[in-house]
Amino acid sequence: MKKTNTNAFVSQMLVYSLLLIGLAGAGGMTAVWQRQAIAATAGRIKQLEQQAAETDRRQAGVTAAVAAEQTLDALNRRNQHWMLGLAQVRENQIVRVDGQPERRLAAKRNAEILAGRAAPPPALDRNTSRPAAPPAPPQARYALGGAR
Amino acid sequence: MASRGFASTYRVALLAGAMLLCFAGVGVKLVRLHIIDRDLYLAAVEKSRQQSTTMHARRGDILDARGDILATSRSMIELGVDPQTLRPEDEPKWPELARLLGLPVNQLRRVFQTRTRAPAAGAAGREIRWAKLRDEIPESLYEEVNKLGIRGVYGQRVYRRVYPHSQLAAHIVGFVNKEGVAASGVEAYLDNYLMGYDGWRESEKDGLRRELAQFRSRDVPPKDGWSVVLSLDTAVQNWAEEELAAIAREFQPRHATLIVSDAPSGFLLAMANHPTFNLNEFNKAPMELLKNNAIASQLDPGSTFKIVAASGALNERLVAPDTRFDCSADLATHNGRSLRLMRDDHASDHPLTVAEIISRSSNRGATLLAMRLGDQRFYDYARAFGFGGRTGFPFGGEISGLLNPPAKWSGIDITRIPAGYSISATPLQIHCAMAAIASGGELLRPQIVREIRDASGAVVFHYGRESIRRVLSPAVAGQMAFMLQGVASRGGTAAVAEIPGYQVAGKTGTAQKIIDGRYSNKNHVGSFTGFLPAGNPRVVITIIVDDGRAPAGGAGYGSKVAAPGFRRLAEKLIPYLDIKPVAVAGAWQALAAHGDPRP
Numbered sequence: 001m002k003k004t005n006t007n008a009f010v011s012q013m014l015v016y017s018l019l020l021i022g023l024a025g026a027g028g029m030t031a032v033w034q035r036q037a038i039a040a041t042a043g044r045i046k047q048l049e050q051q052a053a054e055t056d057r058r059q060a061g062v063t064a065a066v067a068a069e070q071t072l073d074a075l076n077r078r079n080q081h082w083m084l085g086l087a088q089v090r091e092n093q094i095v096r097v098d099g100q101p102e103r104r105l106a107a108k109r110n111a112e113i114l115a116g117r118a119a120p121p122p123a124l125d126r127n128t129s130r131p132a133a134p135p136a137p138p139q140a141r142y143a144l145g146g147a148r
Numbered sequence: 149m150a151s152r153g154f155a156s157t158y159r160v161a162l163l164a165g166a167m168l169l170c171f172a173g174v175g176v177k178l179v180r181l182h183i184i185d186r187d188l189y190l191a192a193v194e195k196s197r198q199q200s201t202t203m204h205a206r207r208g209d210i211l212d213a214r215g216d217i218l219a220t221s222r223s224m225i226e227l228g229v230d231p232q233t234l235r236p237e238d239e240p241k242w243p244e245l246a247r248l249l250g251l252p253v254n255q256l257r258r259v260f261q262t263r264t265r266a267p268a269a270g271a272a273g274r275e276i277r278w279a280k281l282r283d284e285i286p287e288s289l290y291e292e293v294n295k296l297g298i299r300g301v302y303g304q305r306v307y308r309r310v311y312p313h314s315q316l317a318a319h320i321v322g323f324v325n326k327e328g329v330a331a332s333g334v335e336a337y338l339d340n341y342l343m344g345y346d347g348w349r350e351s352e353k354d355g356l357r358r359e360l361a362q363f364r365s366r367d368v369p370p371k372d373g374w375s376v377v378l379s380l381d382t383a384v385q386n387w388a389e390e391e392l393a394a395i396a397r398e399f400q401p402r403h404a405t406l407i408v409s410d411a412p413s414g415f416l417l418a419m420a421n422h423p424t425f426n427l428n429e430f431n432k433a434p435m436e437l438l439k440n441n442a443i444a445s446q447l448d449p450g451s452t453f454k455i456v457a458a459s460g461a462l463n464e465r466l467v468a469p470d471t472r473f474d475c476s477a478d479l480a481t482h483n484g485r486s487l488r489l490m491r492d493d494h495a496s497d498h499p500l501t502v503a504e505i506i507s508r509s510s511n512r513g514a515t516l517l518a519m520r521l522g523d524q525r526f527y528d529y530a531r532a533f534g535f536g537g538r539t540g541f542p543f544g545g546e547i548s549g550l551l552n553p554p555a556k557w558s559g560i561d562i563t564r565i566p567a568g569y570s571i572s573a574t575p576l577q578i579h580c581a582m583a584a585i586a587s588g589g590e591l592l593r594p595q596i597v598r599e600i601r602d603a604s605g606a607v608v609f610h611y612g613r614e615s616i617r618r619v620l621s622p623a624v625a626g627q628m629a630f631m632l633q634g635v636a637s638r639g640g641t642a643a644v645a646e647i648p649g650y651q652v653a654g655k656t657g658t659a660q661k662i663i664d665g666r667y668s669n670k671n672h673v674g675s676f677t678g679f680l681p682a683g684n685p686r687v688v689i690t691i692i693v694d695d696g697r698a699p700a701g702g703a704g705y706g707s708k709v710a711a712p713g714f715r716r717l718a719e720k721l722i723p724y725l726d727i728k729p730v731a732v733a734g735a736w737q738a739l740a741a742h743g744d745p746r747p
Binding site: 043045056060064068070090091094098 | 206209216217220221222223286287305307310312313314316359360361362364382383386649719720722723724728729
């Protein structure tokens with residue numbers, strides 16, 4: 001009976017020892033896996049940071065290049081090179097409207113409807129921005145060159 | 149008893165003893181390594197594994213009022229070589245590298261083959277671990293260099309400042325030098341906002357010097373710099389510089405300055421100097437070109453200063469616009485003394501009104517106005533207009549000019565100062581004085597910075613209109629504005645500045661320069677300062693031409709060298725800034741007839 005107890009104890013010890021070794025191994029493996037995962041994640045983060053920095057660098061380069069292409073000198077060169085003929089607006093090309101634009105557009109539209117064709121907007125005095133003179137009715141609707 | 153041969157007890161004991169000794173030796177060594185010398189070796193290991201990396205912040209941009217970039221930073225590569233790690237098998241690639249870098253092969257070879265620095269006396273030569281090949285190369289070129297695969301050739305990334313507009317607003321924007329130190333202009337003034345803060349990181353590295361990211365112990369990310377938005381407009385600045393270039397071609401002045409500001413707020417739209425320099429090549433510019441003459445040089449303001457006496461006398465209600473003065477007399481009595489007056493360029497056949505004194509730029513008339521005002525009050529008005537003190541322009545080494553108090557005046561100063569002599573002012577002071585009339589009588593601080601934005605673009609600071617003091621009542625400012633229209637009208641000294649349909653108010657100035665201690669008849673400072681429209685001022689423009697010479701050998705009067713430029717620039721600004729004409733038909737005639745401040 002005594003011998004049987006001893007054997008059982010030894011067996012239990014062996015089982016627990018094996019279990020302990022297994023658990024310790026599993027814990028060790030987990031720790032190793034964790035460290036490996038941490039290293040991999042840290043490496044991935046580092047890569048992403050490098051990519052972000054690279055993107056920032058490229059963006060800065062593109063921003064500088066775009067700014068250089070948008071300088072007035074560069075735009076003037078392009079204008080000449082491509083023969084676009086773009087020029088600054090001059091004051092004498094501007095008709096200033098200080099009244100309500102809706103009424104002016106409506107008047108223009110009405111004039112078009114009544115004349116049956118496009119009519120020029122009333123001329124404005126450049127200093128007062130008011131009609132210089134009441135628009136004259138069309139003299140001849142079908143005259144060559146249009147109504148004057 | 150049978151013999152046990154080699155495995156005798158004695159031999160086994162000897163072997164066991166030897167093994168024990170070996171283990172004991174290992175133990176002793178382990179004790180020495182891990183206990184006795186532990187700290188020493190641990191420190192060495194940590195020192196070699198630890199690494200601290202600086203992460204550079206990107207400097208903020210400088211933008212104009214429309215968002216155009218005036219200064220920005222871009223990543224560049226400083227390319228170098230470690231001659232100790234070069235491999236012989238890479239030598240055939242050297243010519244290709246030299247071609248990519250634009251260097252002579254022999255020069256490249258010399259750099260590669262110089263492995264030690266010249267030794268100091270009695271010392272051994274030091275190994276070269278880094279020799280610079282090119283200062284700044286772009287990323288794209290660096291990629292091509294890397295493709296060659298030459299071991300030992302590598303680059304260091306740095307942010308370098310670039311100025312896309314080159315010379316535009318050079319004195320305002322300023323520059324950052326090769327050491328990364330902001331040296332002038334907005335770059336230096338707002339360096340704290342622009343520079344950002346570098347980050348740093350502590351971690352460990354492996355045997356190949358690669359960072360082991362999992363061992364990062366401290367990680368402080370960089371903070372990029374904030375951006376600065378100026379009130380300058382690149383289009384206006386460009387036209388101002390074009391105008392100065394045209395003036396320089398025609399009149400060949402020593403210096404010329406042009407300032408444009410927004411009349412209601414005092415913010416500067418342009419500030420240009422001739423000659424100027426290219427910000428991307430600041431190291432090639434002579435030192436004298438780096439000086440912002442608009443604020444750091446002084447000159448006699450000449451007749452532009454006459455607005456002080458006239459405004460002061462009107463503001464004190466000592467005169468009205470139609471009050472007449474006899475400007476034909478050579479002498480005037482002041483404080484019981486008879487003083488000889490300066491000559492007028494144009495003789496007057498009748499007593500001049502205050503308005504005519506301004507429009508005809510009468511030296512004598514200005515003197516008589518100042519005399520009526522009195523020394524101290526005249527001085528006080530000059531100070532109130534900003535003369536003799538800094539305007540508050542925040543950077544560039546502004547000087548205060550020269551305006552002595554009456555106690556230090558000589559006997560004839562009261563006949564000279566009202567005409568703009570015996571006084572010195574900076575171009576910006578002259579501009580601000582005229583701007584005070586344009587703003588309705590308030591002296592405004594000339595400002596250049598509109599906003600400061602953080603790295604995400606959010607506005608952190610916003611700057612607004614800042615009034616220094618009220619100089620004139622709004623009514624007197626209006627009277628002055630309408631009287632100054634007479635200058636840029638037929639019969640005025642600057643009829644050439646007239647713009648049909650617009651009311652231009654302004655004042656010419658021509659001051660003789662002192663050459664060899666005497667006023668020269670050939671060397672002048674010609675100027676024109678004015679604003680438009682007079683009835684509702686939008687922009688103030690000042691042009692100062694120092695020692696300009698008319699093509700036919702004539703003197704550089706303000707009406708010749710500066711007023712035409714004012715008109716040309718104003719004609720460009722009218723449609724660009726959408727400046728509308730103000731309907732004040734006959735206002736000038738009404739003023740001349742009745743002396744009313746406004747119709």
